[in-house]
Ligand SMILES: Nc1nc2c(c(=O)[nH]1)N[C@H]1C(S)=C(S)[C@@H](COP(=O)(O)O)O[C@H]1N2
């Protein structure tokens with residue numbers, strides 16, 4: 001692992017976030033120069049992988065868990081990202097040449113502000129925060145990921161949705177040339193997801209633009225993806241190109257493909273089995289082949305922040 005001391009980081013590297021994506025520097029140079037550092041100024045004990053340039057001006061968040069983060073290696077090589085293949089190690093292998101730039105994000109629908117923005121301009125108004133979140137896949141495995149992102153609630157408020165906007169819909173890039181998995185009809189492309197306005201303005205969801213202090217790696221949804229820690233991982237749509245404020249509940253990819261298994265809400269719920277398996281326990285990735293499974297928590301442990309959103313909903317029917 002290539003790592004540097006804080007003192008090895010030139011001040012010129014810690015600049016505004018406007019152009020950090022241009023700074024995607026491979027650290028081989030640092031290694032050649034003989035740097036052998038151990039901690040990062042931003043992450044204390046978490047040793048960043050040192051592949052990309054560090055993201056500047058990242059604040060810590062009170063919403064972070066103090067559980068040990070899953071290794072960078074596991075986070076970036078055990079993925080679901082069907083645009084690059086359906087096996088867990090496919091995204092890392094097949095997204096190597098993907099260039100997440102230039103990148104535009106279109107914001108449309110029922111909002112005072114809409115438009116099409118370059119990635120850098122899109123994120124410029126917002127603060128970067130490190131959010132270490134527990135993540136739970138519907139396939140009964142979990143990770144702890146030190147994301148860096150911007151608050152989705154801040155983004156929603158910035159665009160000023162009108163009273164007609166009841167939901168926020170998201171779409172992934174549709175480009176079978178750049179995303180070879182889209183040449184097969186394993187899902188109806190583009191990948192789609194959605195949240196209610198109340199969910200999208202809850203303080204927890206973020207649009208992640210990095211992890212382990214650095215720009216988001218391709219297998220994790222570069223350059224920008226959704227992270228909703230109390231929901232199953234499939235809500236966390238990757239490589240977003242469109243955000244729409246809509247009146248009707250939007251279609252979502254997994255609900256379209258297998259409605260009898262995947263609903264709109266997708267809240268982590270140990271009490272309701274998936275039709276083909278239990279959701280009561282989970283395997284923490286990296287904890288070893290023989291590690292015992294741990295219990296899954298209601299709302300993935302984030303109930304104090306989100307349970308009120310579902311008061312009065314039967315969570316067995318509204319899954
Ligand atoms: N566009 C897109 N987004 C996606 C997926 C996908 O196949 N395509 N898979 C989802 C699923 S099922 C999970 S569990 C998470 C995995 O995120 P990670 O690989 O960064 O851990 O991404 C979600 N976002």
Ligand SMILES: [Mo]
Pocket residue numbers: 080136137138139232233234
């Ligand atoms: Mo998932």
